[in-house]
Amino acid sequence: MCGIVGIIGAGDVSIPIYYALYALQHRGQESAGITTFDGKTLFKHKGPGLVAEVFDEDILHELKGFSGLGHVRYPTTGEKIAENIQPFTFRFMGRFCAIAHNGNLTNTEKLREEFEKRGQIFSTTTDTEVIGNVIADELRKSGRMEDAVLACMKRLEGSYSVVFLSEDKVYAFRDPLGIRPLCIGKTKDGYIVCSESVAVDALNGTLIRDVRPGELVCISKKGLESVQIAESSGHAHCVFEYIYFARADSVIDGRLVYDVRRKIGQALYLEAPVKADLVSPVPDSGIAHATGYSESSGIPYREGLIKNRYMGRTFIMPTQEDRENAVRIKLNPVKGHIKDKSIVIVDDSIVRGTTSKRIINILKDAGAEEVHMRVGSPPIKAPCYLGVDMPTREELIASGKSNEEVKEGIDATSLHHVSVESLIDAIGMPADDLCLGCLTGVYPLWIKGEKACPRYTDFIKGSYQTNIKEFDE
């Protein structure tokens, strides 16, 4: 998964991009990059690590320019090498360009081969360079960005939310199914396009709306323009953004994530009521669900586990024993809350089950009498091909196992996952507009060896939306 941002400002945009990346840091902690353009040349800085580690004040000061892109990465494709860190920059026909994207293409190899047959070489192993080539290839012919994005939508398969800098303009587009999020905001003196609305908030800006699936948006000194390039029979918004990935305070495709999670929490009680002394989240991802559970059940919300705020990527665990103990250092049980109590513990999802099992045993060691596990997602049964890093079916604890088997596997007193129906209700969109691939095994587009219920896409070309007012809410 990745976080992307593109900004047009009146003055230098490196500091605003830096703040936006801070707000999107949860979408990728492996590397970060910023590229800016100052009217003459491109500046850039990228590196492995957190935003706070990659940038300092001197570096930001040297990234001059009123247009720019930023990126944080959690790798889905491409090896862990320096060249792969986004934004990817290039010169083309005398113009400085840069591109950053979130998502995963399913036909990269085929596209790569096509270009190589023409003599094209690739200096990275990322989807991003492939997308850059598709765009450049079309720009060379017509010179129009609408045509280039049309070409993308015709040739790229998979999920992609893209920000593209062409000197003083920033373009943004989203695949016709709208799988990954992308939204538009107005700042004091310009515009921002970004993965989640919290980045708009970080700049004290106003969320205008989401980029529509299949839409191309352009922000520049002139303002905001848009054109609809493709339209699909249905969308396929990733439900995992709501369940786990996005920040609780983001608004994605019109829904406040916290609200969705809280409603899931309420459903969890109604679907499988239990008597208990307290309901406690697995922090932080289970907090919103747990408040919902507490509301509908009336069972008091009280933290049974306190999260250590300082555990990062560099925590040292030389031995196996250390690795097992690490969960305990990260999540410390509050014995005074737990001893001799019956506890409902709520988490967003269960993937491999190892962490859940450890947590439940920590609670039991601390004296809990009963530990009822409640989970904010339906069982994960299949992998994701569209940009979320999930293990194979073999490693997924719920794949091919009954609820009873999983319950025993994690040592819980009882176990309940929210139903797909309640999840859809909590999101409040038609099922046909959601991707539920990893939960149902049915994907919104053809993937080799998997079942699919693919959406049908029409390539229209709406005229330029020159009336900028329309955007100002």
Add this chain to the structure above:
Amino acid sequence: MCGIVGIIGAGDVSIPIYYALYALQHRGQESAGITTFDGKTLFKHKGPGLVAEVFDEDILHELKGFSGLGHVRYPTTGEKIAENIQPFTFRFMGRFCAIAHNGNLTNTEKLREEFEKRGQIFSTTTDTEVIGNVIADELRKSGRMEDAVLACMKRLEGSYSVVFLSEDKVYAFRDPLGIRPLCIGKTKDGYIVCSESVAVDALNGTLIRDVRPGELVCISKKGLESVQIAESSGHAHCVFEYIYFARADSVIDGRLVYDVRRKIGQALYLEAPVKADLVSPVPDSGIAHATGYSESSGIPYREGLIKNRYMGRTFIMPTQEDRENAVRIKLNPVKGHIKDKSIVIVDDSIVRGTTSKRIINILKDAGAEEVHMRVGSPPIKAPCYLGVDMPTREELIASGKSNEEVKEGIDATSLHHVSVESLIDAIGMPADDLCLGCLTGVYPLWIKGEKACPRYTDFIKGSYQTNIKEFDE
């Protein structure tokens, strides 16, 4: 404020000390250090920054030995220089020694002068080196650690929780008033003394009990021994440990911090009831208080502000505007929860008032109709001379101001601080055993220019507590 730890183990103790420091990181983020002794020589590593930044696996590997100390620092005295980073190590009479402490001496200058008159030079500007000298001075004469600690208790004024390594033994003692915390734990193969019980938890150990005010404890391969050196007419446990400084999951002097805070939260409603749509904490320090408020009031607990988990010491804010905006990036309002709502917002304490004012305005900008501020401590009216970094009276917003004036100063709809009585009740100890200096202006020991109600101390010398069983609960 500082966090200290001393460990005796069967094998190398550097990794356990590292984990303990992780658990105590909230007590000091400026620097960290570890010293170990392997039977022959002393190893040490110290540096500025977080535990995660100062240590890596290679470094921990080189810190060999079965006895050792660790320290995290938030500076109260002493400049920000390398030599001042604790533990302070020295050789004396052919023995390797190390010392680390938490607290603040009020007669350092006088002690320093006494030693200088004898020709002693000081290579750091810390209290720690002074304490090391007092101990060495007495050890030289009698060679007994009990005498050395007796000398400390007679000569040192102020607060001090000390861990002292003398080759294969770790000693620990606490000032006769017990101002700063210090507790003892049993691990799988040894013992730990540390500032807060969460460090015992981090090693999956068992909390034995707190070190008693005026007690000297020794842990070694032989087990645990103790002797009472001094006894006071009353104690003076710092109430700010409960209000803000300690981790919510720590048990300090027998009380679970989370519980104290939750009870304060309950009292806040009972003392000043208000009608509102939701109660929201200022995360993280207001969480426990807010859950208590929700319980006693029945107003639903819902987060109105989400904390960005990635903001650390290195966040860049070049301009004044950036600095003002930083609170917004750190604490993002969840508009969907706030718009047109009446909100009770709970924080642990108000110091200068600037952050509270910004938070309240962020909530109002996000559409809140009413913002009722509830505070988990009585108004802070005076400075702390005993180890907590507090501003001067001039900078304290509540010093010399009425509740009404403070309320206007922070733009709140209404404002209430918990009363001193409810605070004492929530802690559940006699007022005579607590330090309330910064709240009442009356300190538990003489401080120049301040009022005091000093405790009286008797220097007894209890016999060695050789029956180790007694410690094993």
Add this chain to the structure above:
Amino acid sequence: MCGIVGIIGAGDVSIPIYYALYALQHRGQESAGITTFDGKTLFKHKGPGLVAEVFDEDILHELKGFSGLGHVRYPTTGEKIAENIQPFTFRFMGRFCAIAHNGNLTNTEKLREEFEKRGQIFSTTTDTEVIGNVIADELRKSGRMEDAVLACMKRLEGSYSVVFLSEDKVYAFRDPLGIRPLCIGKTKDGYIVCSESVAVDALNGTLIRDVRPGELVCISKKGLESVQIAESSGHAHCVFEYIYFARADSVIDGRLVYDVRRKIGQALYLEAPVKADLVSPVPDSGIAHATGYSESSGIPYREGLIKNRYMGRTFIMPTQEDRENAVRIKLNPVKGHIKDKSIVIVDDSIVRGTTSKRIINILKDAGAEEVHMRVGSPPIKAPCYLGVDMPTREELIASGKSNEEVKEGIDATSLHHVSVESLIDAIGMPADDLCLGCLTGVYPLWIKGEKACPRYTDFIKGSYQTNIKEFDE
């Protein structure tokens, strides 16, 4: 200027490449990079700074593989950005490739445009990526490396010595005029191609011979093969490699550099004899010339200036005064040798004249009575377009000025530059095989706005030199 190396070994080649780069460090101190191939995948590490700063033992250990390239850079084209650091790596038609080069193309812009018209995008601003594209373009058609290099020799204008890795093979070729050096060596268990023979020495190998102008060489597990791709009417070996750039202990195109410099030194006395007490070099580049001068004149060789061995890229000089004083810290006068003496001071060349002037004044301040400046190159009158970083005509002190004027400009008692004839004699090659562009203003190939006496190139295609014996001396 740059240094390049390609190695085939029996075991891992990262350490040998590292040693070779150490030997070539004088050819570029701005950045360094190594790429290796282990039969399955490409490994690489690159960064700004000296070889010693960019690599450590862990990094070298991770660079696995029996074939590899190395590069040190002093930038001539391309901005100072991370992507521009060589080797440049790419995947093409399923093969891992890497390329590094030394030299400067004069038709880069034209080539770049041609590729861009086809839709090709460029992720760096270097000649290297352009050469990579020319090679890939031809490989795609015929799949043969000979054709690809033929295409290079037809399309590339300027100077280029190239090493190219195609998985388990390393190719090397040199422009048809042989402007920049490149030689072949045999190591204990493989082969090396590199910019200077000192890199062969560093591996305790044997210098086989130079790569011939217009030749393509291939080293692999199978041994060494070669084919002559192009042949020119004359060559154009850069004389500045002999005068200054190469290490004195290198053998380039059959001549020991030290010997050339010593002979120049001898000619300097014969062309302009003077009486003096001692002859002293400007260390280190004037040493070899000065020993020659001492030999032919009989004037004793004695160091008047001692070079500080520790001055590197990071020497701090905040003020203008500091910058002026820096020469004095770098080159300290030995007063005892200089006071009241008449001195011949020998340096390799004078570019802007500022350093020479400072040195002469340092000697005068130290009491020298006369300072006779002798220079190991003819006056530099024109810029270099072929890979050596020289200032514009305006900045060159000798451009358009008489010997008398330059002498006064640098405060010398007398001044003499070696003649072009003696320089050619010292090198011992026909003038038609040398580039003398920056000295005469006449270049060996067409350059816009400059005079030229271009060589004529025939594209032959000699058959593969399969008899490897031929190479073994």
Add this chain to the structure above:
Amino acid sequence: MCGIVGIIGAGDVSIPIYYALYALQHRGQESAGITTFDGKTLFKHKGPGLVAEVFDEDILHELKGFSGLGHVRYPTTGEKIAENIQPFTFRFMGRFCAIAHNGNLTNTEKLREEFEKRGQIFSTTTDTEVIGNVIADELRKSGRMEDAVLACMKRLEGSYSVVFLSEDKVYAFRDPLGIRPLCIGKTKDGYIVCSESVAVDALNGTLIRDVRPGELVCISKKGLESVQIAESSGHAHCVFEYIYFARADSVIDGRLVYDVRRKIGQALYLEAPVKADLVSPVPDSGIAHATGYSESSGIPYREGLIKNRYMGRTFIMPTQEDRENAVRIKLNPVKGHIKDKSIVIVDDSIVRGTTSKRIINILKDAGAEEVHMRVGSPPIKAPCYLGVDMPTREELIASGKSNEEVKEGIDATSLHHVSVESLIDAIGMPADDLCLGCLTGVYPLWIKGEKACPRYTDFIKGSYQTNIKEFDE
């Protein structure tokens, strides 16, 4: 060995100290430190590594003040720990003090015990802290620096050249035998005391004279003052400063080091003439000696080995083979100069013999017919107790071996060490004023288990030299 410097200036002295340390870097590469005083407080920065690595412009900028000390260290006593890096700073009787020293005490343990008996603790394991205590101890009694230095000269045994900062004054003194060097210079706006005159040169200053053995000098805003504290029957200047340690361009105790070495080189020919084609130094330490040899013999000076300028502390040599090959990478043979030639090779000294043996074999491998080794010091037969890091007798190749045996041990055709007499002649001082301990086994002061011819010291107290003119030569 170490390099020390103390500076008084009109403005900030951190940059001048930095330049002086650059000039003294050859005296110690392990760590570096600077301390300054700005009238109010002490600033300091220290760290492991070269001057260039320890300091950057920001750091130097923060080291404010018009008086200061600097130090570079090559450790003789004390472990490799951060606290041991000099200057050692302390507060004493309300004054900020700092101390740095070069030399080695032979009675440290005894002194340390005396202080510990009084209760003093030591935070480092260096001689420096012991000297600091001796000074403070006396200052406490009389408050006069002359008395403190008198106490030092009475109580300290061994070698010590000391710079001592007491706020706005810098004191400097040298042991009564003058074992280690120390000199005084005048700068544009102040004074400098430093280990070697090259540091005076680096500031474009004027060498006034050496600090006299047993003298105490004080530099301050008021100028330069001095008092003779002790006077000895003879001195004991270390001959190894002339042979190897000092820079060739330094003037030590009145003699230009280069000149001493050149004269030794001349004697080497006269003592053991040989016919040869060329004389070549082992660079850099053999250069001056080799030019002398060339002068007296008439054999041409020509470099047979070229030194790689980039090999530093971090050169990587994982295997034994690599370590053996390292000498070859550091010193590359110029085959064209060596093949079939008879060579005289000159080095400053032979310690263990391993490097000499490798060099001779490198020359033989490169085709040398005869290799005549000439050495600029008499055979080293005994260890040094006075500050030079030498191996034990067992490791010294010349200890207990005949010239013939050593010759065979290093594979030389012939071998000759300069005689003690010629060495003394070249230095030009009476033997009674030199230390020759490691060459003769007879030391200038009592050392347990060694022979000695100790000097006798008188403690006088010359009156203050208030006539500053005297210093201005």
